[in-house]
Amino acid sequence: MAISSAAVLLHYVPAALVLSAVYAITLGIYRVYLSPLSHIPGPKLAAATRWYELYYDAYKVGKYYFEIEKMHEKYGPIVRITPFEVHISDPAYYNELYNMKLRLHKDPWYYSWLFRPGSIFATMNPDLHKLRSAPIKKGLSPASILRVDHVLKEHLSRLTLRIQEHRDRGQPINMTDAYRALATDIVTDISCPESLHLLDKPGMGHEFHESIANYTMFAIWNRHFTWIGPLLDSLPRWFVALQGDVALGIIDALIEQEQQAIDVIKNDGKSISTKSFPVIMNEVYTSPDIPPSQKTPRRLFEEISILIGAGSETTSNSLLTTTYHVLANPEILANLQTELRTAFTEQERMDVLSYKQLELLPYLTAIIHEGLRLATGVSGRLPRINKTAPTLYTNPSSHSTYTIPPNTPISMTTRSMHYNAACYPSPTSFQPSRFLAPEDKKESLRWFAPFGRGARSCVGQHLAMAEMYMVIGNLFARWEVRLAEGVDGRDVGMAHECFAPFPEVGRAGVLLDVVG
Numbered sequence: 001m002a003i004s005s006a007a008v009l010l011h012y013v014p015a016a017l018v019l020s021a022v023y024a025i026t027l028g029i030y031r032v033y034l035s036p037l038s039h040i041p042g043p044k045l046a047a048a049t050r051w052y053e054l055y056y057d058a059y060k061v062g063k064y065y066f067e068i069e070k071m072h073e074k075y076g077p078i079v080r081i082t083p084f085e086v087h088i089s090d091p092a093y094y095n096e097l098y099n100m101k102l103r104l105h106k107d108p109w110y111y112s113w114l115f116r117p118g119s120i121f122a123t124m125n126p127d128l129h130k131l132r133s134a135p136i137k138k139g140l141s142p143a144s145i146l147r148v149d150h151v152l153k154e155h156l157s158r159l160t161l162r163i164q165e166h167r168d169r170g171q172p173i174n175m176t177d178a179y180r181a182l183a184t185d186i187v188t189d190i191s192c193p194e195s196l197h198l199l200d201k202p203g204m205g206h207e208f209h210e211s212i213a214n215y216t217m218f219a220i221w222n223r224h225f226t227w228i229g230p231l232l233d234s235l236p237r238w239f240v241a242l243q244g245d246v247a248l249g250i251i252d253a254l255i256e257q258e259q260q261a262i263d264v265i266k267n268d269g270k271s272i273s274t275k276s277f278p279v280i281m282n283e284v285y286t287s288p289d290i291p292p293s294q295k296t297p298r299r300l301f302e303e304i305s306i307l308i309g310a311g312s313e314t315t316s317n318s319l320l321t322t323t324y325h326v327l328a329n330p331e332i333l334a335n336l337q338t339e340l341r342t343a344f345t346e347q348e349r350m351d352v353l354s355y356k357q358l359e360l361l362p363y364l365t366a367i368i369h370e371g372l373r374l375a376t377g378v379s380g381r382l383p384r385i386n387k388t389a390p391t392l393y394t395n396p397s398s399h400s401t402y403t404i405p406p407n408t409p410i411s412m413t414t415r416s417m418h419y420n421a422a423c424y425p426s427p428t429s430f431q432p433s434r435f436l437a438p439e440d441k442k443e444s445l446r447w448f449a450p451f452g453r454g455a456r457s458c459v460g461q462h463l464a465m466a467e468m469y470m471v472i473g474n475l476f477a478r479w480e481v482r483l484a485e486g487v488d489g490r491d492v493g494m495a496h497e498c499f500a501p502f503p504e505v506g507r508a509g510v511l512l513d514v515v516g
């Protein structure tokens, strides 16, 4: 009697299952007891398999941050959080890890998340990063930001129009949408020949922002299953259209960005818009430091799409957190309004105040620092790798020194430092006074790193600061606004940590009543 091939296969299934189980158990035992990281404290399951992180971060959506916090409470300042990675929670060590001199690499596994390997954000090697980032740093330098002051003012005027419209209609304005639209419009204007102009769209691009946020949270799966990113990128437009208009809007925005990259290259880097300043896409293309092999449409597109992503959610979240806390604290609001009304005449306050005018104000400055601290626009754990030498870490309480072998990702989380009661007493409360008196300010700035530190710190920080001053300064100099009913701390709190902090799913956002 002939035996079918299916029957033969079935015959081997139990053996294959047993072998896989033996392999998995042996690997787990090796990782927990014999690996070069086995001396680092932490949960055995996290040391045995990456699926521990997968469960909390991808399946439960951005919950590993909270698990890592619990691990530190139980095991101390150094913890092995995956079979391969060590996490440190010790503010005094922050400057040692994120140190200019060390020339550390980023961790390719962690940064594979958004599938943009051509961007500076996902460039692991410090030499290649230096080359690629030079024109971007130039385009976002303090001098360049001053040159685009008129662009920022123009976008602020469009925000003013939206606020005015809502006041005239007696409708609350959704600042979650407004700030996301504003930050996206500004960063696209500065980076690309064409801006997205979301502030002018109905609902200020609400669905667009929601989809980007949802994608950002979903993209965590991409770290664990690296085929997801390329698959999503290769989906044809007609297929995406089946998911509805919002998905189509996003894919069209990406296609448009890629087309702009193609046009910039076709025009040999000469301006293809009527703008009075060079946009970053052109700066990258014309940079003499970058070899022609790095000037493909795909790389240009990846660079710019990351710049837009990095410059929108972070900034809008910081603006939102600051606005919420100022309004939730009447005394702070009153102090800020007094400072603004003393510094500027009514006529000046009815016009758009500039970054240069506003950055001189000490109370506003303290508010912005405190807002950036509480928001911590990047909440991810930022792993770095020393390729050549072991890293030594000494636990300050036990005085035990741990040797972490080369090539191990070592991470720290700025948000934990910003919320550490030893660095900032009553860390969850909004207290601009921490950044006011010179001695308090000096101490608070020691632990203040919203833009990260070292060679891979934020390239957009000068633009972000200009936006913070201009939006917060102008909002409270000109308008009387109140938190609408139902808005509370959950609208700016972090319920999901997906590189950026996200509030509970389903919250309506920070709505403001414009009363004058």
Ligand code: HEM
Pocket (backbone or CB within 6 Å): 120, 121, 122, 133, 140, 187, 306, 307, 308, 310, 311, 312, 314, 315, 318, 376, 377, 378, 382, 450, 451, 452, 455, 456, 457, 458, 459, 460, 461, 463, 464
């Ligand atoms: C308040 C707003 C912002 C915050 C809190 C923030 C924070 C950060 C942090 C902490 C990093 C380091 C990430 C890492 O180590 O992987 C970073 C990197 C980066 N940021 Fe920002 N950022 C903000 C605004 C912006 C803006 C406006 C832009 C663009 C114009 C931008 C573009 C980038 C880019 C491209 C990187 C990657 C830099 C590199 O790897 O060399 N950011 N940002």
